[in-house]
Amino acid sequence: MNTTEQLNLFGSTTESKPETKPQTKEAFGRLDSNSTLHDRLLKYCRLRPGEIWEEPTMGHRVGVLDVIDIESLYTIADGSKPSLFVNDPPYNVVVGNVNTKSLSKNELSDYIYFSKTWVENCMAIMPENAHFYIWLGADVRDDFQPLPDFMIMMRGIQELSPRNFITLRNQRGYGTQKNWMWVRQELLHYIRGNPSFSVVYTDIPKILRGYYKNINGKRTENLDRGKSKNIRPGNVWVDVQQVFYRAKENVPGCYAQKPLKAIERIIATSSNEGDTVLDCFAHSGTTLLAGERLGRRVLTFDIDPVFAELTIRRLEHYRKTGRTGWQWHNPFPEMEGSV
Numbered sequence: 001m002n003t004t005e006q007l008n009l010f011g012s013t014t015e016s017k018p019e020t021k022p023q024t025k026e027a028f029g030r031l032d033s034n035s036t037l038h039d040r041l042l043k044y045c046r047l048r049p050g051e052i053w054e055e056p057t058m059g060h061r062v063g064v065l066d067v068i069d070i071e072s073l074y075t076i077a078d079g080s081k082p083s084l085f086v087n088d089p090p091y092n093v094v095v096g097n098v099n100t101k102s103l104s105k106n107e108l109s110d111y112i113y114f115s116k117t118w119v120e121n122c123m124a125i126m127p128e129n130a131h132f133y134i135w136l137g138a139d140v141r142d143d144f145q146p147l148p149d150f151m152i153m154m155r156g157i158q159e160l161s162p163r164n165f166i167t168l169r170n171q172r173g174y175g176t177q178k179n180w181m182w183v184r185q186e187l188l189h190y191i192r193g194n195p196s197f198s199v200v201y202t203d204i205p206k207i208l209r210g211y212y213k214n215i216n217g218k219r220t221e222n223l224d225r226g227k228s229k230n231i232r233p234g235n236v237w238v239d240v241q242q243v244f245y246r247a248k249e250n251v252p253g254c255y256a257q258k259p260l261k262a263i264e265r266i267i268a269t270s271s272n273e274g275d276t277v278l279d280c281f282a283h284s285g286t287t288l289l290a291g292e293r294l295g296r297r298v299l300t301f302d303i304d305p306v307f308a309e310l311t312i313r314r315l316e317h318y319r320k321t322g323r324t325g326w327q328w329h330n331p332f333p334e335m336e337g338s339v
Helices: 003-009 035-044 071-075 108-123 146-154 260-271 285-294 305-321
Strands: 052-054 061-063 084-086 130-136 162-172 182-192 214-216 218-221 276-279 295-301
Touching: 035 305, 061 071, 061 305, 071 108, 071 295, 084 108, 084 260, 108 146, 130 146, 130 260, 146 182, 260 285, 276 285, 285 295, 285 305, 295 305
Parallel strands: 061 295, 084 130, 084 276, 276 295
Antiparallel strands: 052 061, 130 182, 162 182, 214 218
């Protein structure tokens, strides 16, 4: 392979001239749509299907497992009962106008069957009191499926009760001059039993004035009565930065990566230090990193060895450097110059 082909493979310029300024493009593009690069990365993955990597200090576990196989859930849990489930499954939507094997659009009935199967598999290892979060999308070009269909499906799982419907607002979105800009990500929150919930605060200061109330004979304003100078998060999150390739937490190759701040908010409110968290769709490893930073043990897996490897490497990279991602740099530096 010549120099120009190598550069094209990693998604950079087509010229073979030496660079005169720092590279600020992702080391490579979407791994789910670049089968050539994906297959070349497989030889650098330490796990094969069915295998699990266990971290000795916190007890984190990362596997290459299939969420629709109930034995995968028993294997990753290894007898434990996670009290928090955070999942970001495929949305059954053609993302970025690219229909790929990993992020494909299927018949709606097949997608709902897949969804019901993996949710019920999670129920098999869920304790009596637990939180259950699912990121999900809606295809505006196809009657908003699968979001409403998934919600109706969840009505049939009587052990889980809906708790909230959260929207994360993106700073940038997509749309046309003939439509409203699409800038939302949806997060469904269900619970089993009566799990604990901790109050947290955002970085947004309290600025709304005028709510007065007499306390012990003294007229006070709402800004004087709160426990914090900041507001609590509601079910519309406007203070979480969307992950772009220039963000420090960016993991090149991972499409639609969830922000670390959003996952940390879920973990901080819906679990206690020392609890176990399960994520069945590891992708960029955000849940693992969030759990590491907040003192939770994380069990996570992906059906794809490349994303399982990225998840492990992200934790190792954080422990070694303190950085939450690679920005535009290559998570597989050993591959450069060898392809």
